[in-house]
Structure formats: structure tokens, C-alpha cells
Amino acid sequence: MKKLYKNYILLMLVFFMTFSLSACGSGTNKQSSVDIGKRTVKIGYLPITHAVPLYIEKEMEQYKGFNLELVKFGSWPELMDALNTGRIDGASVLVTLAMKAKEQGIDLSAVALGHRDGNVFVVGNDVNSAEDLKGKNFAIPHKFSTHNILLYQMLKQNGLKYEDVKAIEMPPAEMPAALSEGRIAGYVVAEPFGAISVSIDKGKVLFQDQDIWKDSIDCTLVLRNDFIKKESKIAQEFVNQYVRAGEMAELKDEHTHEMSSKYMKVEKDVLDLSFQWISYDDLKIKEEEYEELRNNLKEMGLMENPPAYSEFVDHSLIDKAK
Template identity: 50%
Template sequence: MNRRKKLTIYSMLCSSFVVSACQTPPSAETDREVIRIGHLPITHAAPLYFLDANQDDYFDGGAEVELVRFSSWIELMDALNAGRIDGASVLFELAMKAKERGIGLHAAALGHREGNAVITGNEIDDLAELKGESVAIPHTLSAHHLLLDEMLERAGVPYDAVDVVEMPPAEMPAALGEGQVASYIVAEPFGALGVQNGVGEVEYQSQDFCPDNCLCCALVLRDDFADANPEFADKFVESYAAAGKEAGDPTEQAIETHQAYLDVDDNVLEQSLGWISYDDLRIREEEYDYLQNKLTEMDLIDEPPDYSEFVNDEIVRDMDMDGESR
């Protein structure tokens, strides 16, 4: 069965503010090198937040990371594919599809490990009760869709028995509380938000299904930017990985940095960060192979790029556990 024909599109509206922001050229008032990186406001992009907050420490004032915030993956990928941004923290599967279609991209690091919860409504006592109900995912090409497939198979529920809808992550907790969906699978902090708001509970975490890790979000760069700015691109990736170490540090200062980019309260953030890790952002080939095979099995990608074609995480692999280059 072709999953691509099964989905109901919940929301594809673009924000005119975000689109216009993407079209703004870098400032001509500075000689500093600038890299423009897209992201959604989720904990999976946290290494970018810590890099942005402390970028003068990483680049000594000689370069600048400009974060461009989007409200949906559709908006972000339009900007990335068109070259309006130089890279992004993006769903791994979406980037693979863009690569398959000929967009010059490569994955340089993961955004995180784990941190993808399956949330069900409080009235759901058995997953068989999802038959005939709606389940929200952020995009067809996402780890969350793969997790949904694994969950339904484990529960003995046919994929065709549920209505799978695409929905922006920020809308999912409210949609569950209002009965628009019976379950959702999403990036953090929106799983924790649903739990903390009392509208749902955790049915599974991603590690319950995938060997080692379900590859979810990755840092990808456009090849044209990296080719034109090799030293800056390498320094950016190195700094990104080092910032990831800070993102996973449960200090008061780290919590304040997360909250500066995510509009959630302490309890939500504490629970969310308890589900996610930023310690190891390498992209292992065996994990990628699992993802590649699963996407093909679900008929989501026809010819997914091979690991050697798409992944270039040499910078991250060459960093030791202290975040210093060897």
C-alpha cells in the first residue's frame, strides 16, 4: 500500500512573514562571513540555539550564524531547496528526499538522539481503539511516520485503519485536547507539553522501536555553500557539535538558553530534556541503513541516497568527548 496516497494534509499555509524573512539578503554592513541556518522551534534544534547564543566565543567575532525560524517543514524545505538559506536543522528523511531529487545537500551531524514520544489521548486504553481515529505526524517523510508504522504493526492495527494527518508540531497538543486527533507523534517539547497539560500520555518512546536510534533531525548544509566556504563550513560544524555538549548540560544557565528559544515552562522543558540527548551527534552507517531500508519498505522514497553519497560527518567523528578537535 502506498502511504504517500494515504495522508490527509492538515495545514500547508505559509507565513508571509517567514517567507519574506528568508528572502532578506545577508547584511552588507559587515565583512564577517555569514551562514544562514533554518530551523523550527523544537528542542531537536537545540545545538543551534547554544551556538547562536555564544557564537562570538566560537568564532571570535569573525563570523556570524543567522538563524531563520520557520513554522513548518514545508516552508523550511522550500527555502533550503531554493538556496535562500545555507543549511538547516531538518527532518533527516526530508533532506534525503531532496537529495534524491537532485538538490545538492549533505548531512553533517545529527540534531539529537531520541526525544520522539508517541502520545495518545487519555481515553485510549488499547491501541486497537485507534481504528477509525486520526493520528497526527509532522510530515510524511519523518521518523515519526516510521514510528507510527512500527507502532501499528506491533499493535496489530492495519495502517489503513487510521487516518494519518500531517500537522505542524505546535498544533498537536491542542488538537489532541480538542479531540481532533486521538494520538500524535512529534518532536519535543510538544510531546511533553501534551503530557504536562494533561491531554495525553506517553504510549511509547522512539527507543522502544528502533535499533539504537531512529534518525530524526539532522544538520544539513548546501553543497554550494560548503564548497565556496570550506574552512567556515568546517568551523561551523565543529562549533555546532561543541554547542550540542552545552545543550545537554542540565545547568540553570543551559535551561535559560533553551527557554530563550522555546516558549515553554520549566516543567515541560525539564520533562522534554529528560527524553533527549545531544552527547553523540555522529551519523552511524548502520543507523542510516535502517532508515534507508524502512523508507523504501514504506514506499516513501524510491531511490534513497547511499550513506557515502549523502553523509559527511567527518568533523563530528573527529571530535573527542570533550568537544575538542583531535
């Protein structure tokens, strides 16, 4: 009887400990706050400052009609594979990669920008002009990127040919180390990777993107059209909150830093510098900006027939955002 009593006490202790732990977890883990029964919207991203509005939208949690899940990827090809196959509903992605997917028959629409500006030409401290880059390695994140077009335009405007430098594709996170070690003479890429080299005095700014190509388009918020059509109310609410998150991101205050740092492991001084170069308060994709991008893609021979503005850009959601 005494043994049975001890077993009963032990069983009750295990029960109460299990209950207490689960209760504590539900109060601190955001995943457990997901509303069962609501549609979960999955949006892909890479941990860069160009996706800050997404981070803030997730952290603010002001959406009511859906659950938001941000899905982190380590590379653009991985993200595009998930987007193209429908494993995610949308993404903050290089606009040119999404345009290429659209050209290949993937039913996507660009509904907003991820940011404006924030693509800086960072070079070694021994480089003082575009001419100094001749014959040297220069890193870009992807052949199909606005960064590659920026490199082409920068060289052209400084009397050089694209072939005068050795453009190499490199994961953004590797670029600061490659510059520091002398493996490349410079790079142009999404933030915060440019600011990393500058903040530790291993590189300097040769040009800002607006010096070369004013109002260039880089990362965009892209959604699958099956999601937009089947979940139109949710898509609208998602974009509503995204626009508000962009306005909050533009404050670039301590709250913005705190929320962003949960998705990017970066020092505060680096993030401060990144925020100086980038803006988030005007995220509508304008037709004239998009057409200039199309023309540049054709001029470089990267795409024969980039999708037209009317085929690829859906501005109806951001026009209705409130």
C-alpha cells in the same frame, strides 16, 4: 540672533539624544555585534527542542571566522524551499525531507544529528493500547518524516496495519489542542509538543520512540555542498562549535534552559520533561542507523531510491571536530 541660538541648542540636543540611543542599542542588541566583512552563515530552524544545539551555538558566540544567523521558519515546507533555493546555507531539518530533496537533485549533505530520541507517542487518557487507536485519527507532522515511519512500525509491532488508523498531517503546534479537543486520538512529533499534553494532563505516553525503533534518526544538521566546498574552513569551525554546543545542551542545566527559551516559548516544566526524553551528546550519523532508515522508507513506499549513506552523509566535519 536669539532665535538662531535656540535653533543651535535644539540641534545639539537632537544630535546627543540620537548618539546616546544608538550607543545603548549597540550594547544590548546582538544583531549590532555582527562583524562587518565576515561571512554570515544562515541556518534555518523550527522552534523545537531538536534544534537546541543551534540555539546554544548562537548564544555562546565562540565562533571567530564567521557570523551566525539563525533563520526561524513556521513550517517544514517553508524551510525546505529556502534551503533548496540557497537562501540559507543549512538547516536543522527532518532528515527524510532532506533525503527527498537530495533524491530530486538538490546538492545537500547531512553532517550531524540534531539530537537522539525525543519522539514520543502521546495519546488521549482514554487510550491504553495500540488497539484502542483503531479507526481513529492519529497526527504526524509530515508524510516524509521519521514520525510517520515510527507510526507504521508501532502499528506493525502491535499486530495492526497502517490503514487501521487515519494518519493525518498536522502542524506540530496544533497537536496538543487537537488532542485536548478530541479531534485526534494521539500523535508522534518533535518536542516540546508531546510534553505539553502530558504536563497539563491532557495526554499520556503510550510508547517512547526507542521502544519501537532503537537509534532512529529524525532531525539532522544539513548543509548545502556549495557552502561546504567554497567555505571549507568556516564549515569546519561551524561544526566544531555545533558539537561543543551539543555537549553543553546535554547538561540540561539552568543555562541550557535560559538559552533555549530565547528560541522556544515554552514553560519550564514542559522543557524539563522534553529534556528527559532527548539527548545531544552523540551527534554523529552512523551508517547502520541510516541504512535502517533507508530500508524503512522503501518498505513503506515513501521513496523508491533513497540516497545512499556515501551520497548523502558527510561525516568528515564531525570527525575533525575538536
